[in-house]
Amino acid sequence: MxxxxxxxxxxxxxxxxxxxxxxxxxxxxxxxPAVAIDTTASVETPEPTIIEQKALKVKLYIENSGSMFGYVNGRTQLKDMLQNLLVDLKYEYNEDNIEIYFVNTKIHNNPIKTGVINFADKLSPNSIKIGQTGSSDLNDIFRQVTSEIEENSVSILVSDFIYSIKKGNTVNLLGEQQALTRNVFLTADKEGQKLTTNVYQYTSDYDGKYYDFNDDGKSFNGLRPYYLAVIGEQSTIKQFTKQIGPKFPKYKGYSNEYLLTAEDFKVEDFTVLSSTYNVGRIKPVRGSEINGQVRKIEVEDSGRGDVTFQMAIAVDLSSLAVTNNYITNIENYELENDDYTLFEIGQIEDGNIIFSNGEKQPISKTDLNYMAFNATHAFIFQSTNPNSENLSFRLKNNIPQWVKESSLLDDTDLTINTNKQSKTFGLDYLINGISEAYLQATKKVSYFDIDITIEKPKxxxxxxxxxxxxxxxxxxxxxxxxxxxxxxxx
CATH class of the missing domain: 1.10.287 (Helix Hairpins)
Structure with a gap:
């Protein structure tokens, strides 16, 4: 026993x-605890390379067909926008690097003798009657503008973006114009111009004759949309967008924007913030880091309540030649997994996530160990499914919804139909033509894609x-x- x-x-x-x-x-x-990455000790700081950056030359083209006269009749929002734009351009690039032209069947030198600051005040239906203003071929205008783009120049076209077509079947004729637009930009690409085109939509007072697709001019006094197309080589547009891009949404009458580019954006730096602004308990999968960044996580415990899981992802988007307004618009993103929603996008400054309402969320010291790069934005994702799998999201370069909503096929009654006065005849055909050219040249459907692997607890x-x-x-x-x-x- x-x-x-x-x-x-x-x-x-x-x-x-x-x-x-x-x-x-x-x-x-x-x-x-996660092993801290001592970036000061393990990474040698290279000597800064000083690159002499040439001042950009900015070429401003104002379409001056008869349909544009109404925008410069009196003190309008278009004039206000132009004056503020020229002030910013002069401050950034100096007046000597700013050239102003009028464009219709030809490009005409600016005959208005004044400095760029006072230029907008001098605009009137009489002062812009230069060249053949009776009609304009928008595709020919684009061809002229793109052919004048130089290595270190940015071209800005101010136009109502209205196709001039002959009488006939409107849809067929617009389809023909769309093909011609696509040809203009494909030709530029084939000739070695890797262009980026930023389209901005504005609204302005209009007092003049509106010409419908039958070329029937009718008096109209009210608000009308117009557009800016900022076109240039990728590197110059990137520089321009960084310096001037944030100003565009602040100009009077701003409504929308759309970026079209052949650039292959390289978003290489991003990391999951496993200890910041999260719901539920997550941890990095050890040994799976890429360049010291967390790309694979394990969900140890889900949260309680409606939101069972929330995580933040810090990303460096400084390489994108697009304004912050476009980046932070949640509607511009697409998620592959329906379990997730993109809840909010914040900017990262001085170790904090700053949201649109002014709220600041400090990034934890643990997460900062994985951020040995210049993160610019934080994406907050939520899920109500405790068993959510991998997360993949992308910034779309699909044509935004506002283009379709701003377009119409019949403008014969526009002057008396208030529902049509905020729309542009054939706009979606024009934007489609440009977009199809970029898609055909690049085969890209998104600006960037990010994938995060999520494992179940072992x-x-x-x-x-x-x-x-x-x-x-x-x-x-x-x-x-x-x-x-x-x-x-x-």
Missing amino acids: RKTLFQFSVITILLLVFCSCERSERRVTKTE SSSFLGTVFGILFVLLIIGLIVIIILKRKTRK
């Missing part, structure tokens, strides 16, 4: 020690559970043996 009890005691102690060690090892693995206690069950069974077996031996002795 003593021998049996001794054997039982030894087995019990060994099992307790083994299970204790196994549980201890798991506790260490679970609570062990059952780290599996062995412990097995040994626990064996231990209980062993105890029960020993008790049964003892009872049976006692009964035998009796």
Whole structure:
């Protein structure tokens, strides 16, 4: 009996020690902090390379067909926008680097003798009657403007973006114009021009004759949309967008924008913020980091309530030649997994996430260890499914909804139909023509794609559970043996 009890005691102690060690090892693995990356010690800071950056030359083209006269009749929002734009251009690039032209069937030098600051005040239906203003071929205007783009220049076209077509089947004629627009930009690409085109929509007072697609001029006094097309080589547009781009949404009458580019954006730096602004408990998968950045996580515990999971992803989007207004518009993004929603997009400044309402969220020190790069934006994703799988999202270069909503096919009653006065005849055909050219040249449907791998918690206690069950069974077996031996002795 003593021998049996001794054997039982030894087995019990060994099992307790083994299970204790196994549980201890798991506790260490679970609570062990992420290894901090000492960027000052491990990464040598290279000597800064000084690159002489030439001042950009800005060429401003104003379409001056008769349909544009109404925008410069009196003190209009278009004039206000132009004056503020020229002030910003002069401040950034100096007046000597600003050229102003009028364009219709030809490009005409600016005959208005004044400095760029006062130029907008001098505009009137009489002062812009230069060249053949009776009609204009929008595709020919684009051809002229793109052919004048130089290595270090940016062209800005101010236009109502209205196709001039002959009488006939409107849809067929617009389709023909769309093909011609596509040809203009494909030709530029084939000739080696890797262009970026930023389209901005504005609204302005209009007092003049509106010419419908039948070329029937009718007096109109009210608000009308017009457009700016900012066109240039990728590198120059990137520089221009960084310096002047944030100003465009602040100009009077701003409504919308759309970026079209052949550039292959390289968004290489992004990391999951596993300890910042999260719901539920997540941790990086050890050994899976890429350039010290977290791309794979494990969800250890889901949150409670409506939102079971929330995480933030810090991304460096400084390479995108697009304004912050476009980047932070949630409607411009597409998610592959329906379990997730893009809840909010914030900007990152001085170690904080700053949201549109002014709220600041400090980034935890743990997460900063994985951010040895210049993160510009933070994306906050939510899910109501505790078993959500991998997350993939992209910034679309699809034509935005506002283009379709701003377009119409019949403008013959525009001057009396208030529902049509905020729309532009054939706009979606024009934008489609440009967009199709870029898509055909690049085969790209998004500006960037980001993928995050999400793993389910591994059952780290599996062995412990097995040994626990064996231990209980062993105890029960020993008790049964003892009872049976006692009964035998009796």
